[in-house]
Amino acid sequence: MPRAVTLLTVVHGWLPDVERWLLSVFTHCKSDFEALLVDNSGDARMAGWLQTRAAERLRLVTLDPPLGFSTAVNAGIQAAAGEVIVLFDPGVELTGDATSPLLEALEDPTVVVAGPFGLRGKGTLKEFEEDAGPDVDAIEGYCMAFRRSDASAVDGFDPKFKFYRIADIEFSFRLRDRGGRAVAIAGLPLRKHEHRLWEATAPDERDRLSRRNLYRFLDRWGKREDLLTGPRTEPQ
Known part of the structure:
Protein backbone atom coordinates (compact mmCIF):
# COMPACT_ATOMS: atom_id res chain seq x y z
CA MET A 1 0.00 0.00 0.00
CA PRO A 2 1.42 3.44 -0.91
CA ARG A 3 2.24 5.64 2.07
CA ALA A 4 3.22 9.28 2.45
CA VAL A 5 6.45 8.37 4.22
CA THR A 6 8.61 5.35 4.98
CA LEU A 7 10.59 5.49 8.21
CA LEU A 8 13.57 3.28 7.45
CA THR A 9 16.30 1.86 9.64
CA VAL A 10 18.96 -0.80 9.16
CA VAL A 11 19.22 -3.27 12.04
CA HIS A 12 22.71 -4.60 12.78
CA GLY A 13 21.84 -6.06 16.18
CA TRP A 14 21.15 -4.45 19.58
CA LEU A 15 17.50 -5.36 20.04
CA PRO A 16 16.79 -2.77 22.80
CA ASP A 17 17.70 0.02 20.37
CA VAL A 18 15.28 -1.35 17.77
CA GLU A 19 12.49 -1.63 20.34
CA ARG A 20 13.08 1.95 21.50
CA TRP A 21 13.12 3.28 17.92
CA LEU A 22 9.94 1.43 16.99
CA LEU A 23 8.08 2.55 20.10
CA SER A 24 9.07 6.17 19.49
CA VAL A 25 8.01 6.01 15.83
CA PHE A 26 4.60 4.52 16.54
CA ASP A 39 17.51 -6.82 9.15
CA ASN A 40 21.24 -6.89 8.44
CA SER A 41 22.13 -8.57 11.73
CA GLY A 42 22.67 -12.15 10.56
CA ASP A 43 21.14 -13.13 13.91
CA ALA A 44 18.38 -15.76 13.82
CA ARG A 45 17.02 -14.57 17.18
CA MET A 46 16.76 -11.00 15.90
CA ALA A 47 15.05 -12.23 12.72
CA GLY A 48 12.58 -14.24 14.76
CA TRP A 49 11.73 -11.31 17.04
CA LEU A 50 11.30 -8.93 14.10
CA GLN A 51 8.99 -11.35 12.30
CA THR A 52 6.70 -11.50 15.34
CA ARG A 53 6.39 -7.70 15.18
CA ALA A 54 5.35 -7.45 11.51
CA ALA A 55 2.07 -5.55 11.14
CA GLU A 56 0.18 -3.40 8.65
CA ARG A 57 2.47 -0.41 9.20
CA LEU A 58 5.60 -2.42 10.03
CA ARG A 59 7.43 -4.31 7.32
CA LEU A 60 10.65 -6.28 7.32
CA VAL A 61 13.36 -6.93 4.75
CA THR A 62 15.84 -9.64 5.78
CA LEU A 63 19.34 -9.79 4.28
CA ASP A 64 20.95 -13.20 4.67
CA PRO A 65 23.90 -13.18 4.70
CA PRO A 66 24.38 -9.58 5.90
CA LEU A 67 25.62 -7.05 3.33
CA GLY A 68 27.46 -3.74 3.48
CA PHE A 69 25.78 -0.69 4.97
CA SER A 70 24.96 1.08 1.70
CA THR A 71 23.64 -2.06 0.03
CA ALA A 72 21.40 -2.64 3.05
CA VAL A 73 20.04 0.92 2.87
CA ASN A 74 19.42 0.47 -0.85
CA ALA A 75 17.39 -2.68 -0.15
CA GLY A 76 15.20 -0.53 2.08
CA ILE A 77 14.87 2.22 -0.51
CA GLN A 78 13.82 -0.33 -3.13
CA ALA A 79 11.23 -1.88 -0.80
CA ALA A 80 9.83 1.41 0.52
CA ALA A 81 6.18 2.25 -0.12
CA GLY A 82 6.51 5.90 0.91
CA GLU A 83 6.92 8.80 -1.50
CA VAL A 84 9.37 10.20 1.06
CA ILE A 85 11.89 8.11 2.98
CA VAL A 86 13.35 9.13 6.32
CA LEU A 87 16.46 7.09 7.09
CA PHE A 88 17.26 6.76 10.79
CA ASP A 89 20.07 5.27 12.78
CA PRO A 90 18.34 2.89 15.23
CA GLY A 91 20.11 4.73 18.05
CA VAL A 92 17.84 7.74 17.42
CA GLU A 93 14.67 8.12 19.48
CA LEU A 94 11.77 10.37 18.50
CA THR A 95 10.48 12.46 21.40
CA GLY A 96 7.78 14.20 19.34
CA ASP A 97 6.56 14.56 15.76
CA ALA A 98 9.88 14.93 13.95
CA THR A 99 8.47 13.67 10.66
CA SER A 100 6.05 16.46 9.71
CA PRO A 101 8.71 19.22 9.51
CA LEU A 102 10.83 16.99 7.27
CA LEU A 103 7.90 16.37 4.93
CA GLU A 104 7.17 20.10 4.88
CA ALA A 105 10.78 20.84 3.94
CA LEU A 106 10.56 18.46 0.99
CA GLU A 107 7.43 20.18 -0.29
CA ASP A 108 9.93 22.75 -1.61
CA PRO A 109 11.02 21.25 -4.95
CA THR A 110 14.50 22.79 -4.60
CA VAL A 111 15.19 20.71 -1.46
CA VAL A 112 16.46 17.17 -2.11
CA VAL A 113 17.58 16.13 1.38
CA ALA A 114 16.71 17.41 4.85
CA GLY A 115 17.46 16.48 8.44
CA PRO A 116 18.36 17.83 11.86
CA PHE A 117 22.12 17.32 11.62
CA GLY A 118 23.77 19.31 8.85
CA LEU A 119 27.39 19.28 7.72
CA ARG A 120 29.45 21.90 5.93
CA GLY A 121 32.88 21.50 4.34
CA LYS A 122 35.60 23.46 6.14
CA GLY A 123 36.53 25.23 2.92
CA THR A 124 37.50 21.86 1.53
CA LEU A 125 35.93 18.54 0.59
CA LYS A 126 38.42 16.73 2.82
CA GLU A 127 36.92 17.78 6.14
CA PHE A 128 33.37 18.50 7.28
CA GLU A 129 31.95 19.97 10.47
CA GLU A 130 28.50 20.22 12.02
CA ASP A 131 26.52 23.24 10.84
CA ALA A 132 23.07 24.52 11.79
CA GLY A 133 22.27 25.70 8.26
CA PRO A 134 19.68 26.07 6.99
CA ASP A 135 21.65 25.48 3.76
CA VAL A 136 24.38 22.89 4.26
CA ASP A 137 26.56 20.61 2.16
CA ALA A 138 25.26 17.30 3.52
CA ILE A 139 22.89 15.75 6.04
CA GLU A 140 24.05 13.17 8.56
CA GLY A 141 22.56 9.71 8.36
CA TYR A 142 21.28 9.76 11.94
CA CYS A 143 18.11 11.18 10.38
CA MET A 144 17.88 12.15 6.71
CA ALA A 145 14.76 12.65 4.60
CA PHE A 146 14.61 12.44 0.81
CA ARG A 147 12.18 11.55 -1.96
CA ARG A 148 12.18 7.93 -3.04
CA SER A 149 12.10 9.02 -6.70
CA ASP A 150 15.23 11.17 -6.24
CA ALA A 151 17.07 8.32 -4.52
CA SER A 152 16.14 5.95 -7.34
CA ALA A 153 17.28 8.47 -9.95
CA VAL A 154 20.82 8.45 -8.50
CA ASP A 155 20.83 4.67 -7.85
CA GLY A 156 20.72 5.14 -4.09
CA PHE A 157 23.77 4.94 -1.87
CA ASP A 158 27.13 3.94 -3.34
CA PRO A 159 27.43 0.21 -2.55
CA LYS A 160 31.22 0.55 -2.28
CA PHE A 161 30.60 2.17 1.12
CA LYS A 162 30.33 -1.04 3.15
CA PHE A 163 31.14 0.84 6.37
CA TYR A 164 28.69 3.61 7.21
CA ARG A 165 31.11 6.52 7.66
CA ILE A 166 30.83 9.23 4.95
CA ALA A 167 28.20 7.22 3.04
CA ASP A 168 25.64 9.85 4.09
CA ILE A 169 27.81 12.70 2.78
CA GLU A 170 28.36 10.91 -0.52
CA PHE A 171 24.63 10.27 -0.90
CA SER A 172 23.87 13.93 -0.11
CA PHE A 173 26.25 14.95 -2.89
CA ARG A 174 24.63 12.51 -5.32
CA LEU A 175 21.27 14.13 -4.66
CA ARG A 176 22.62 17.70 -4.77
CA ASP A 177 24.56 17.10 -7.98
CA ARG A 178 21.21 17.22 -9.79
CA GLY A 179 20.74 20.83 -8.68
CA GLY A 180 19.00 20.51 -5.31
CA ARG A 181 19.67 21.79 -1.81
CA ALA A 182 20.48 20.10 1.49
CA VAL A 183 18.64 21.77 4.36
CA ALA A 184 19.20 21.37 8.10
CA ILE A 185 16.11 21.78 10.28
CA ALA A 186 16.72 22.96 13.81
CA GLY A 187 14.81 21.86 16.87
CA HIS A 195 25.94 4.83 17.98
CA ARG A 196 26.48 1.09 18.14
CA LEU A 197 28.43 0.58 14.89
CA TRP A 198 30.90 3.26 15.98
CA GLU A 199 31.28 1.83 19.49
CA ALA A 200 31.49 -1.78 18.29
CA THR A 201 34.35 -1.14 15.85
CA ALA A 202 37.91 -1.10 17.21
CA PRO A 203 39.46 2.42 16.97
CA ASP A 204 42.24 1.39 14.57
CA GLU A 205 39.78 -0.42 12.29
CA ARG A 206 37.36 2.50 12.54
CA ASP A 207 40.08 4.89 11.39
CA ARG A 208 41.15 2.60 8.56
CA TRP A 221 33.76 14.39 -5.70
CA GLY A 222 37.22 15.77 -4.93
CA LYS A 223 37.12 18.36 -7.73
CA ARG A 224 33.55 19.48 -7.10
CA GLU A 225 34.13 22.49 -4.86
CA ASP A 226 31.14 23.99 -6.70
CA LEU A 227 28.96 21.77 -4.50
CA LEU A 228 30.22 23.45 -1.32
CA THR A 229 27.76 26.05 -0.07
CA GLY A 230 30.61 28.31 1.07
CA PRO A 231 31.22 30.03 4.40
CA ARG A 232 28.21 30.58 6.55
CA THR A 233 26.86 34.13 6.58
CA GLU A 234 25.78 35.28 10.02
CA PRO A 235 22.60 37.38 10.25
CA GLN A 236 23.21 41.12 10.53
Whole structure:
Protein backbone atom coordinates (compact mmCIF):
# COMPACT_ATOMS: atom_id res chain seq x y z
CA MET A 1 0.00 0.00 0.00
CA PRO A 2 1.42 3.44 -0.91
CA ARG A 3 2.24 5.64 2.07
CA ALA A 4 3.22 9.28 2.45
CA VAL A 5 6.45 8.37 4.22
CA THR A 6 8.61 5.35 4.98
CA LEU A 7 10.59 5.49 8.21
CA LEU A 8 13.57 3.28 7.45
CA THR A 9 16.30 1.86 9.64
CA VAL A 10 18.96 -0.80 9.16
CA VAL A 11 19.22 -3.27 12.04
CA HIS A 12 22.71 -4.60 12.78
CA GLY A 13 21.84 -6.06 16.18
CA TRP A 14 21.15 -4.45 19.58
CA LEU A 15 17.50 -5.36 20.04
CA PRO A 16 16.79 -2.77 22.80
CA ASP A 17 17.70 0.02 20.37
CA VAL A 18 15.28 -1.35 17.77
CA GLU A 19 12.49 -1.63 20.34
CA ARG A 20 13.08 1.95 21.50
CA TRP A 21 13.12 3.28 17.92
CA LEU A 22 9.94 1.43 16.99
CA LEU A 23 8.08 2.55 20.10
CA SER A 24 9.07 6.17 19.49
CA VAL A 25 8.01 6.01 15.83
CA PHE A 26 4.60 4.52 16.54
CA THR A 27 4.06 6.90 19.45
CA HIS A 28 4.98 10.17 17.77
CA CYS A 29 4.67 9.96 13.97
CA LYS A 30 1.53 11.84 12.86
CA SER A 31 1.87 11.21 9.12
CA ASP A 32 0.57 8.35 6.96
CA PHE A 33 3.65 6.21 7.55
CA GLU A 34 5.12 2.75 7.45
CA ALA A 35 8.12 1.60 9.47
CA LEU A 36 10.53 -0.49 7.41
CA LEU A 37 13.26 -2.52 9.10
CA VAL A 38 16.14 -3.94 7.07
CA ASP A 39 17.51 -6.82 9.15
CA ASN A 40 21.24 -6.89 8.44
CA SER A 41 22.13 -8.57 11.73
CA GLY A 42 22.67 -12.15 10.56
CA ASP A 43 21.14 -13.13 13.91
CA ALA A 44 18.38 -15.76 13.82
CA ARG A 45 17.02 -14.57 17.18
CA MET A 46 16.76 -11.00 15.90
CA ALA A 47 15.05 -12.23 12.72
CA GLY A 48 12.58 -14.24 14.76
CA TRP A 49 11.73 -11.31 17.04
CA LEU A 50 11.30 -8.93 14.10
CA GLN A 51 8.99 -11.35 12.30
CA THR A 52 6.70 -11.50 15.34
CA ARG A 53 6.39 -7.70 15.18
CA ALA A 54 5.35 -7.45 11.51
CA ALA A 55 2.07 -5.55 11.14
CA GLU A 56 0.18 -3.40 8.65
CA ARG A 57 2.47 -0.41 9.20
CA LEU A 58 5.60 -2.42 10.03
CA ARG A 59 7.43 -4.31 7.32
CA LEU A 60 10.65 -6.28 7.32
CA VAL A 61 13.36 -6.93 4.75
CA THR A 62 15.84 -9.64 5.78
CA LEU A 63 19.34 -9.79 4.28
CA ASP A 64 20.95 -13.20 4.67
CA PRO A 65 23.90 -13.18 4.70
CA PRO A 66 24.38 -9.58 5.90
CA LEU A 67 25.62 -7.05 3.33
CA GLY A 68 27.46 -3.74 3.48
CA PHE A 69 25.78 -0.69 4.97
CA SER A 70 24.96 1.08 1.70
CA THR A 71 23.64 -2.06 0.03
CA ALA A 72 21.40 -2.64 3.05
CA VAL A 73 20.04 0.92 2.87
CA ASN A 74 19.42 0.47 -0.85
CA ALA A 75 17.39 -2.68 -0.15
CA GLY A 76 15.20 -0.53 2.08
CA ILE A 77 14.87 2.22 -0.51
CA GLN A 78 13.82 -0.33 -3.13
CA ALA A 79 11.23 -1.88 -0.80
CA ALA A 80 9.83 1.41 0.52
CA ALA A 81 6.18 2.25 -0.12
CA GLY A 82 6.51 5.90 0.91
CA GLU A 83 6.92 8.80 -1.50
CA VAL A 84 9.37 10.20 1.06
CA ILE A 85 11.89 8.11 2.98
CA VAL A 86 13.35 9.13 6.32
CA LEU A 87 16.46 7.09 7.09
CA PHE A 88 17.26 6.76 10.79
CA ASP A 89 20.07 5.27 12.78
CA PRO A 90 18.34 2.89 15.23
CA GLY A 91 20.11 4.73 18.05
CA VAL A 92 17.84 7.74 17.42
CA GLU A 93 14.67 8.12 19.48
CA LEU A 94 11.77 10.37 18.50
CA THR A 95 10.48 12.46 21.40
CA GLY A 96 7.78 14.20 19.34
CA ASP A 97 6.56 14.56 15.76
CA ALA A 98 9.88 14.93 13.95
CA THR A 99 8.47 13.67 10.66
CA SER A 100 6.05 16.46 9.71
CA PRO A 101 8.71 19.22 9.51
CA LEU A 102 10.83 16.99 7.27
CA LEU A 103 7.90 16.37 4.93
CA GLU A 104 7.17 20.10 4.88
CA ALA A 105 10.78 20.84 3.94
CA LEU A 106 10.56 18.46 0.99
CA GLU A 107 7.43 20.18 -0.29
CA ASP A 108 9.93 22.75 -1.61
CA PRO A 109 11.02 21.25 -4.95
CA THR A 110 14.50 22.79 -4.60
CA VAL A 111 15.19 20.71 -1.46
CA VAL A 112 16.46 17.17 -2.11
CA VAL A 113 17.58 16.13 1.38
CA ALA A 114 16.71 17.41 4.85
CA GLY A 115 17.46 16.48 8.44
CA PRO A 116 18.36 17.83 11.86
CA PHE A 117 22.12 17.32 11.62
CA GLY A 118 23.77 19.31 8.85
CA LEU A 119 27.39 19.28 7.72
CA ARG A 120 29.45 21.90 5.93
CA GLY A 121 32.88 21.50 4.34
CA LYS A 122 35.60 23.46 6.14
CA GLY A 123 36.53 25.23 2.92
CA THR A 124 37.50 21.86 1.53
CA LEU A 125 35.93 18.54 0.59
CA LYS A 126 38.42 16.73 2.82
CA GLU A 127 36.92 17.78 6.14
CA PHE A 128 33.37 18.50 7.28
CA GLU A 129 31.95 19.97 10.47
CA GLU A 130 28.50 20.22 12.02
CA ASP A 131 26.52 23.24 10.84
CA ALA A 132 23.07 24.52 11.79
CA GLY A 133 22.27 25.70 8.26
CA PRO A 134 19.68 26.07 6.99
CA ASP A 135 21.65 25.48 3.76
CA VAL A 136 24.38 22.89 4.26
CA ASP A 137 26.56 20.61 2.16
CA ALA A 138 25.26 17.30 3.52
CA ILE A 139 22.89 15.75 6.04
CA GLU A 140 24.05 13.17 8.56
CA GLY A 141 22.56 9.71 8.36
CA TYR A 142 21.28 9.76 11.94
CA CYS A 143 18.11 11.18 10.38
CA MET A 144 17.88 12.15 6.71
CA ALA A 145 14.76 12.65 4.60
CA PHE A 146 14.61 12.44 0.81
CA ARG A 147 12.18 11.55 -1.96
CA ARG A 148 12.18 7.93 -3.04
CA SER A 149 12.10 9.02 -6.70
CA ASP A 150 15.23 11.17 -6.24
CA ALA A 151 17.07 8.32 -4.52
CA SER A 152 16.14 5.95 -7.34
CA ALA A 153 17.28 8.47 -9.95
CA VAL A 154 20.82 8.45 -8.50
CA ASP A 155 20.83 4.67 -7.85
CA GLY A 156 20.72 5.14 -4.09
CA PHE A 157 23.77 4.94 -1.87
CA ASP A 158 27.13 3.94 -3.34
CA PRO A 159 27.43 0.21 -2.55
CA LYS A 160 31.22 0.55 -2.28
CA PHE A 161 30.60 2.17 1.12
CA LYS A 162 30.33 -1.04 3.15
CA PHE A 163 31.14 0.84 6.37
CA TYR A 164 28.69 3.61 7.21
CA ARG A 165 31.11 6.52 7.66
CA ILE A 166 30.83 9.23 4.95
CA ALA A 167 28.20 7.22 3.04
CA ASP A 168 25.64 9.85 4.09
CA ILE A 169 27.81 12.70 2.78
CA GLU A 170 28.36 10.91 -0.52
CA PHE A 171 24.63 10.27 -0.90
CA SER A 172 23.87 13.93 -0.11
CA PHE A 173 26.25 14.95 -2.89
CA ARG A 174 24.63 12.51 -5.32
CA LEU A 175 21.27 14.13 -4.66
CA ARG A 176 22.62 17.70 -4.77
CA ASP A 177 24.56 17.10 -7.98
CA ARG A 178 21.21 17.22 -9.79
CA GLY A 179 20.74 20.83 -8.68
CA GLY A 180 19.00 20.51 -5.31
CA ARG A 181 19.67 21.79 -1.81
CA ALA A 182 20.48 20.10 1.49
CA VAL A 183 18.64 21.77 4.36
CA ALA A 184 19.20 21.37 8.10
CA ILE A 185 16.11 21.78 10.28
CA ALA A 186 16.72 22.96 13.81
CA GLY A 187 14.81 21.86 16.87
CA LEU A 188 13.42 18.52 15.73
CA PRO A 189 12.18 16.49 18.71
CA LEU A 190 14.58 13.57 18.80
CA ARG A 191 17.42 12.23 20.90
CA LYS A 192 20.65 10.55 19.84
CA HIS A 193 21.71 7.57 21.92
CA GLU A 194 24.86 5.48 21.57
CA HIS A 195 25.94 4.83 17.98
CA ARG A 196 26.48 1.09 18.14
CA LEU A 197 28.43 0.58 14.89
CA TRP A 198 30.90 3.26 15.98
CA GLU A 199 31.28 1.83 19.49
CA ALA A 200 31.49 -1.78 18.29
CA THR A 201 34.35 -1.14 15.85
CA ALA A 202 37.91 -1.10 17.21
CA PRO A 203 39.46 2.42 16.97
CA ASP A 204 42.24 1.39 14.57
CA GLU A 205 39.78 -0.42 12.29
CA ARG A 206 37.36 2.50 12.54
CA ASP A 207 40.08 4.89 11.39
CA ARG A 208 41.15 2.60 8.56
CA LEU A 209 37.62 2.15 7.23
CA SER A 210 36.85 5.85 7.59
CA ARG A 211 39.98 6.83 5.64
CA ARG A 212 39.11 4.34 2.91
CA ASN A 213 35.64 5.85 2.59
CA LEU A 214 37.06 9.38 2.53
CA TYR A 215 39.33 8.40 -0.37
CA ARG A 216 36.33 6.88 -2.16
CA PHE A 217 34.39 10.09 -1.64
CA LEU A 218 37.25 12.28 -2.88
CA ASP A 219 37.82 10.04 -5.89
CA ARG A 220 34.32 10.88 -7.08
CA TRP A 221 33.76 14.39 -5.70
CA GLY A 222 37.22 15.77 -4.93
CA LYS A 223 37.12 18.36 -7.73
CA ARG A 224 33.55 19.48 -7.10
CA GLU A 225 34.13 22.49 -4.86
CA ASP A 226 31.14 23.99 -6.70
CA LEU A 227 28.96 21.77 -4.50
CA LEU A 228 30.22 23.45 -1.32
CA THR A 229 27.76 26.05 -0.07
CA GLY A 230 30.61 28.31 1.07
CA PRO A 231 31.22 30.03 4.40
CA ARG A 232 28.21 30.58 6.55
CA THR A 233 26.86 34.13 6.58
CA GLU A 234 25.78 35.28 10.02
CA PRO A 235 22.60 37.38 10.25
CA GLN A 236 23.21 41.12 10.53
